[in-house]
Amino acid sequence: MERYQAELHAAGEEVSPLCHADQLAARIAEFVERRLAGEGRRRSSRAMPAPSRACAIPSYGTSSVPRENAVRAFLAAHGVADAEGRALTLPACIDGLVFERLPSGGRVSEPEICGLVEAALR
Template structure:
């Protein structure tokens, strides 16, 4: 657990949001979940909007660190099956444990950002090493529109994750294989 109290509170807020939804995200709920005295969260984040903004910034930082790590330790796949295996592993992480918690919080924040443009600015998709691996694979396959196909493929993967979070179940390698095949057509 991080030592910095602001980070601890933001991490705790991610968990509260994932468990209780946007209406359950309150200063008091974060205090309770963090095991801190009442008023602690409010002392660091005076308004609900300040708390939500801190949560979103932390969520993006955690996601970026994960995606950068994937790219730094993952060579460009040499075959579609290698890409399928990499994406499937990523999806499994997004649907279980800590990844599930962050995914639930991320989607709640995305919906909330419709009404709070300042959150949209923070949530804008960023370049990262994980995305670059997919792009480099598609480029190596001779696709001239690898940029657009990378975005389409990853958006479809994101949609599968969202669907399984809402409706239950897992994502099969066959589903990922179909998306990769479509990106290669």
């Protein structure tokens, strides 16, 4: 779990609030690919417990704070009125796609991620 949190933190630190939507989507796609392939897939499987168990793991709820901060800064820099709310929604949507694809070994396409980033910017 600690390595997973470190990766989330590093991903959040990489995003400049001034980057373009396609750059953010590309960085998210790279991160998601790392989470769904090889060792990253195994770590993601361990780090994403069954929803019924997640509430019993105190650190699980705080693992996404650094990336939410980065998303919030990105959205605010692009003039999104509800940057706070959408900074929670966008990562949750990405996590949902990862959680859905994890058991089957599927992938999340960059166009899917671009669509979510574009929706967050509206």
